[in-house]
Structures are given as structure tokens and as C-alpha cells.
Amino acid sequence: MASWSKKDYYQGSESESEEEIAIEKLKERENILKEDDFFPDLGQEELNYNDLTEDELLEVIERDSPELMGILESVKNLTIISKNAKSIKDTVGIKYCQLLAMNLSYYMLLKSKGKIAANHPVVTSIKNIEKIIISRGKQRGNDILIEENIKENKDHEIKETQDERKGKREIDEKIKKNKGIVKKRKKIERNVRVKNKMKYLKKLKIRRSTLGIKEPRNQDHYEGETTGIRKNLIKSVKLT
Incomplete structure (x- = not known):
């Protein structure tokens, strides 16, 4: 059993x-x-980076953090843009560049602490912002090319009209104002009427000073006669 x-x-x-x-x-x-899944153990292999060649370092970077090379290229491009920020007129584009700088600095902070990976949300946001900046740059470049073409066409039309006028170009404002070797005169001598008026006032002043006549003043009220009034002098006409 x-x-x-x-x-x-x-x-x-x-x-x-x-x-x-x-x-x-x-x-x-x-x-x-x-x-x-999100944070792989990068310290499993202890490597002495000083002994590695440049190609070996690139292989290690591509293996451990493949997104780092693109991030470094973004930082390089952003430094070039920041140097020429004063000449950029696109204010919206500058705001996107500031947003990109914030995301890049946050990525570098996480990278220094070893808490970043290729599938982290900040990496995707950096890529999206870069796409927007590139698209705005292309649009702005097309606008500049259109403006330059319009300017070139205008210059070409002006040149053609100048060539049609018997091969002589029209004088500009600088040539119009050029008076050659004419002697510079005083402002008062340029206007004959004002010159004669001032000459008359000057002579009148000399005459009054020699005869002892006081210059009349503009008075608001009567102050009396300066030389006195004769009582026996009658200037009125009697009616008979």
C-alpha cells in the first residue's frame, strides 16, 4: 500500500x-x-575618464546619455544668440530663448545630481522649444529676404530713371545747399528790409542823443508833461 x-x-x-x-x-x-526603467545605474562600470581617448569618451557619452550632445549644441547656439540679442527685433523669439535657457539650466542641474535620463520630460520640452525657435528664425529670414528684394528693385528702378535723363543724375540736397566759395555774410545782411530798418533806428538814436531828446516810453497811464505847461498859451479856435 x-x-x-x-x-x-x-x-x-x-x-x-x-x-x-x-x-x-x-x-x-x-x-x-x-x-x-527611468534612472539606469550608470555607476556599474567604474571608468577612469582621464585614461580614455576622445573617441572612447564620445562612445561612453552616446551609450550612457545620448541626449547630451544635442543639449550641448543647444547651449552653444543659445550663447551665440545671447551675444547678438540687442540686434534681434523679434521679442517673442527672445522670450522663447529665455524659456530654453531655463530648461537647459534645469537639465544641467539634474545631470550634475545624476537624476536625469534620455526620456525625461525636460528633454522633450527643450526639443519642442528649439523647433519653435528654428521655425520663427526661418520665417524671420524669409521676411528679411523679401524686404531686401523690394529694396533692390527700388534701387534698380531709380538707377534706370537716372540713366534715362541723358546720362546725368539728379543733384541731391547736399549739392543744392553747396554755395561754393561765397563769402559768409551776417544774418542781418541777408535781408535788405531788416538791414535798412536797423540802420534807420541806429541813426535816430544818435540824433536823439545829440539833441537831448528822450526816447518815448510805452506808458500805460498819463504821467504829465515833462517840460511843463504854459498857462497863457491857447491852441484852440474860438467860435464867433
């Missing part, structure tokens, strides 16, 4: 052990996903 037990009766010895093994495997997979 074969021996049997409770476990054999309930058929639980083999099935329960298989379930426990499967649960343990699932837990191990969950732990691996939690640790390595």
Missing part, C-alpha cells in the same frame, strides 16, 4: 511550490523595472 498525506490528499505540495516560484520571479521583474 502506498503511503499518503494531507498534502497529497489536497494536491497542494507541487502546485503551491510552483506558484511561490512564479510570484518571486514577478517581484524580481518589478524591482528591476522600478530601478532601471
